[in-house]
Amino acid sequence: MAFPSLQEQLDVISANTVEIISPAELETKIKGSIESATPLRVKLGADPSRPDLHLGHSVVLQKLREFQDLGHEAILIIGDFTAMIGDPSGKSRTRPQLSHDEARENGASYFEQASKILDPEKTTICYNADWLGRMSFADVIRLSSHYTVARMLERDDFERRYRSGEPISIHEFLYPLAQAMDSVHLKNDIELGGTDQKFNLLVGRDLQREHGITPQVCITMPLLVGTAGEDKMSKSLGNAVCFNDPAPDMYGRVLSIPDTLIENWSRLLLPHESEGRRRILEGWERDPRTAKRTLAREIVARYWSADEAEAAEAHFDRLFVHKKAPDEIELTRFDERELPLVDLLAALGAASSKNEARRLIQQKAVSIDEERIEDIKAVVALTAEPKTLKAGKRKFYRIAGGGEG
Structure with a gap:
């Protein structure tokens, strides 16, 4: 050849x-x-x-x-x-x-x-x-x-x-x-x-x-610096973006990197002939926000698809720019008609333990139908009409009570 x-x-x-x-x-x-x-x-x-x-x-x-x-x-x-x-x-x-x-x-x-x-x-x-x-x-x-x-x-x-x-x-x-x-x-x-x-x-x-x-x-x-901008990327340090991360999570984690990493990540992670790479390197100092969004789209498109990248960006904007819940959230029904909020968070997997659930509430990171809940002893009424629970910045759940009825 x-x-x-x-x-x-x-x-x-x-x-x-x-x-x-x-x-x-x-x-x-x-x-x-x-x-x-x-x-x-x-x-x-x-x-x-x-x-x-x-x-x-x-x-x-x-x-x-x-x-x-x-x-x-x-x-x-x-x-x-x-x-x-x-x-x-x-x-x-x-x-x-x-x-x-x-x-x-x-x-x-x-x-x-x-x-x-x-x-x-x-x-x-x-x-x-x-x-x-x-x-x-x-x-x-x-x-x-x-x-x-x-x-x-x-x-x-x-x-x-x-x-x-x-x-x-x-x-x-x-x-x-x-x-x-x-x-x-x-x-x-x-x-x-x-x-x-x-x-x-x-x-x-x-x-x-x-x-x-x-x-x-x-x-x-070179060894890639992780999302926090300090140590090399490692799953054990919690600063990694994995190939198999869901597209929305991958997009959000790339956007979380400090501006100082934009150029380095673009050079190391995108193909040298990539048009997106060229645009980022030409304009990241002038407009880091746009450059970082381009970088996130390019990375998601590489590991998933261009359509997935576009959907991930729309999902991010809905949650963090427009402060709205995702369009589609799986509904979880409980047989009980009320549950302590701490138990509810643990049952949904929004917290790994009841202690973590209490910390989330104390950190003012839990809301139901956009109403923040700060009482760790709060009890949530579960009705047939679904409610939207938010835990942290990215976790959303639809919850309802009364079993199948």
Whole structure:
């Protein structure tokens, strides 16, 4: 096939990257690819320890998609075997290990979600248990001989834990070596990863060289800052926007980011040829509100559809701009004719517990038919005529009593 020119490819590949090791080798590989009309093999390792992907994962997936669009081969490695070790990257303690079945199940979910960005028909998916699981104990000993403990302790997270007296299990030293064997087995030309994966990527480069394979080029991508504008995006920190979030929730969470993130999110999360991306980057400083709404629509459209994005924006405007309830709210009927408000909130799932329900009421975050209720001992009369209950900013419920009558 005819590939884009060397400079065109370099411009696309280098955009938004943190580090390329090394630029000269990347240029050599691209030149050889053009001259031989052979696509480069570009690898991305996927850790299936958690099945839900968030926008932070999309940064490196977007780069892999760019390689696909340039005509190269995308290889997605589901680390079902390495997940049974647990990636220690950036961790202050040993990570829990997954069973083989858990890793496979999460891996299948990972590929399904990643296909919202990647072209699935042009993506080779592999499970590294297919080759790592066949290694004997003698093979593992030979593999371990390639790296010293001193080299392993050069890794930032290991060094921090060692100096602070935090335990490091021997099996954790095997993780970067096992991941590196993926590169040896696949003989890939390039490997992608976040900045927290740099050590692992470099081990792959070293082991390829020792096995007589031309070393891979390592490309690291930035870690996306979460919705609060401080820490990197993480579900555990509550600052993530997930691929499978409902469209209205996704739209609202994108709108919640501080203005300082608009440019960075637009560059990292939207395709470089996107018209919406161009408009945002040209005008976000002048009109951040419009830019952020455009960003939210573009992101929702990418993970759902343009129609879903338009509906999500209309839903948001109805709730927060016009201060009205959603057009459609599912009706919940109760057999009782009255219930304490605390019990009602817990029964609806508007609060995870009665204590949380009391906090919502004390925070003046609960209303019925637009009348705020501030008494934690309030009792709600449930009539055959439905009422609209609002809890917090986004939760609406229609409630009625008298059973089916």
